[in-house]
Structure formats: C-alpha cells, structure tokens
Amino acid sequence: MGEEPAPALPDESPAGPRELLAAIADAARMACVLTDLLTTLREPTRRLAGPGAAASVDVARRRSEEALLELEIALGDVRAAGGRTIRPNG
Numbered sequence: 001m002g003e004e005p006a007p008a009l010p011d012e013s014p015a016g017p018r019e020l021l022a023a024i025a026d027a028a029r030m031a032c033v034l035t036d037l038l039t040t041l042r043e044p045t046r047r048l049a050g051p052g053a054a055a056s057v058d059v060a061r062r063r064s065e066e067a068l069l070e071l072e073i074a075l076g077d078v079r080a081a082g083g084r085t086i087r088p089n090g
Contacts (some may be wrong), residue, residue: 021078024071031068035061 014020038061046054 024074028071035064
C-alpha cells in the first residue's frame with residue numbers, strides 16, 4: 001500500500017516530444033527501481049549463491065546505474081530540444 005505502481009512499457013513509439021519525454025522519464029524510473037533491487041540482492045546472492053553470482057549482480061547494478069545516468073542526460077536533451085524536430089545532416 002502507498003507504493004507507486006511501476007511504470008508500464010509503452011504500447012507504441014512516442015509520437016511527439018511530450019510522449020517521448022514521458023517515455024524516457026518512465027525508463028529512468030524503471031532503471032532506478034532496477035538499481036535499487038539489484039543493490040538489495042547483492043548480499044543475499046553472495047550468501048546463497050557465492051561470490052561469482054554476486055559479482056554478476058554487482059555488474060548488472062552498475063550497468064543499470066549507468067543507464068539511469070544516460071537516461072537523465074537524454075531527458076535534459078529532450079527538454080532542451082523544446083519540441084523541435086532534429087533532422088540529420090546530409
């Protein structure tokens with residue numbers, strides 16, 4: 001009770017800037033939840049499955065943390081774009 005439901009995966013590709021911003025924000029929240037979960041699993045994994053499994057969980061936690069940071073950068077870039085469509089050079 002009182003917990004916020006996990007963000008849902010989008011049914012379709014974002015059609016515009018607002019939908020894109022919301023989708024990336026949801027992905028960042030998911031990465032945060034995953035990072036927290038993996039942090040919680042490190043010690044029980046070490047105890048119950050050994051140091052090799054715990055090391056793998058730790059690598060996954062670091063990668064989810066890195067994904068969160070990259071998604072925060074993407075959010076800033078989407079906000080900075082201000083709804084403009086970015087066209088590739090060429």
